[in-house]
Amino acid sequence: MSEAASVQAVRATIGDSEFDRDTAVTLREPGVYDIDLSAGWTIINAVNGGYLLAVLGRALADALPHSDPFTISAHYLTASQPGPAVVRTDVVRTGRTLSTGQASLFQYDEAGREVERIRVLASYGDLDTLPDDVRTTAKAPAIPPMDQCFGPQDAPAPIPGSSAITDRLFLKLDPSTLGWALGAPSGKGEMRAWFGLADGRDADPLSLLLAVDALPPTAFEIGLSGWVPTVELTVHVRSRPAPGPLRVSITTRNLAGGFLEEDAEVWDSADRLVAQSRQLARVRLG
C-alpha cells in the first residue's frame, strides 16, 4: 500500500489520534497533571522537545481560561525519558484577551524524588477571536511538490539508530536541504519540509509546537554531526492552521561560540504563516 493510501485509510482526527492520546494529561489535583511520556516520540533515545512542549502546552490549556498558546517559552533543563511524569502548573495572571501561566515537567530519580526536566512560561489567548487583518510580508518557503521530496521511508534501508518518531510523522524533505544525508552538506543552515502526522490528523495549535522542532537540525546542512540539544525554545502561534499538510522552514544564521539559533516558520495549506519559533541550541560535535 502506498504511503498516501495508508494515510487515507486510517485518517485520524483532532482529538482522536496518536498525538492526542500521547499528549493526554490526567488531572491529579488542581493544577497538577500526570502523564506517561510515550516512547513513540523519541529521537535515538531522547524524547523530542516539541512533543514535550505540546504536553506542557496541553496542561496549560487546561489550567488557564484561554485555550491557545500565543507565545510559549521553554527552557530545557535535563533530558526527559519515556515513562511517568508530572506537570505542575501555576496561573500567573488572567486577563480578558490573554492569560499567562507557568508549567514545569518533572520525572523521578531512583529514590522517587522529582527531577525537573523543562520549565515553561506562556501567554494564552483565543485564536478564533482575533481580527482577520493580515499584512504579512513574509513569503512562504519554496518547497518542491511533495512527490519530489524525500522522507525516511524513501531511504533504501533503515537509518542506523533511527528513531521511533519517524513512524509518527509525515515528513518530506526538500532535496535541496538533503545534502547532509548524501555526505555533501550545502553549508547553508537551512532545512525545509512538508510536515504532517502519519495518521493523517490535521494540525492544530498544539501540534504546531511539535512541528517547529521535528525536522533534522540545520547543523547537519552546515556540516556538523552530533547532538544539538535545545537550551530554550519559544513558539508564537499566530493563526489556527487550515486542514492539510504544513510547510516548515528552518534557518540558522548565527553559529558561534558553540551555540546556534534555529528559526522556524510554519505555513498552512491556505498560505498563512501560522507559527514562528526560535530556539537556542548547543552544538555538541559528534
Added chain:
Amino acid sequence: MSEAASVQAVRATIGDSEFDRDTAVTLREPGVYDIDLSAGWTIINAVNGGYLLAVLGRALADALPHSDPFTISAHYLTASQPGPAVVRTDVVRTGRTLSTGQASLFQYDEAGREVERIRVLASYGDLDTLPDDVRTTAKAPAIPPMDQCFGPQDAPAPIPGSSAITDRLFLKLDPSTLGWALGAPSGKGEMRAWFGLADGRDADPLSLLLAVDALPPTAFEIGLSGWVPTVELTVHVRSRPAPGPLRVSITTRNLAGGFLEEDAEVWDSADRLVAQSRQLARVRLG
C-alpha cells in the same frame, strides 16, 4: 557643544554610568532584591521594557553562579511605573556550563500588596569561556554613516509627548526607516539605528537587553500609530560586545490578527552579531 564632543567629555564606564546606577539592585534577603525604578527610562509614561529586562537580568546575574544571560525570556503582565519594586529570584538549576533561573518583578498597589509586572525565565553562562568559532552567514545591516543618520536631537522642536529615555540614549536612525516621522511610512516593517548610551558607557551583555527594545516600533513604518505593548520578549546574547557604537536592526514580517513579531539583531563595532531577539507585541491602534 556638539553631541559627539559632549559624549567624549563625560564618557562613562561600565560599572559607573546612568545605566549601572539605574539598574542597581539591593539584596534584601537571599534571592530578593529591591530597586527604585528610575523615571529616566520612560517612553511617554511607560517604563521601557528593555530597561526592565536589564533590571531583572542584573538580579539574576547576582542570584545565579553564571554572570551572562545567554537566553532570557520575559512575559510582560502589567505596566510598570517609576518607583519602588522588588525582584524575587529562584534558582531553577545550576550546571557547569549553564544555569537557569526565574525572576519576577513586583510593584505595590494602594494597599501595599505586591502586583506582578514581569516574569522571566533565563539560562546564564559565561561568554568569556566560549570557543572562538564563528560561522555566521548573517550580514550586518547596511546603515549609513552616523553623520547621515538622525536622532531625536536633530528634530527642529521637541517631539510632542517625548520621552525621558531619549536623553539617556544615543540613537541615530537610518533615514530610510524614518519615513513615519515625516508622515510617509515606507510600508516595510524595518527600523535600523546606531545605538549607544548617551553618557558614552560602552555596551555589555546587560545593556544589550536594553538595546533590543529601544528603537521606535517597526509598526510606525508599517503605517500604524499607537502603542505596541510587548507580550513576550526573548533575547539571546551571543558574544560580549566590543567597545564602540552598536548597530541595531529590527524587522517585522508578520502583522496579523492584531499581533506582530519584532526580530532584533545587534551588531558590535567588530562586526559580530552580539545579540538576537524576538518579541510578540499587540497592536493597539492609536
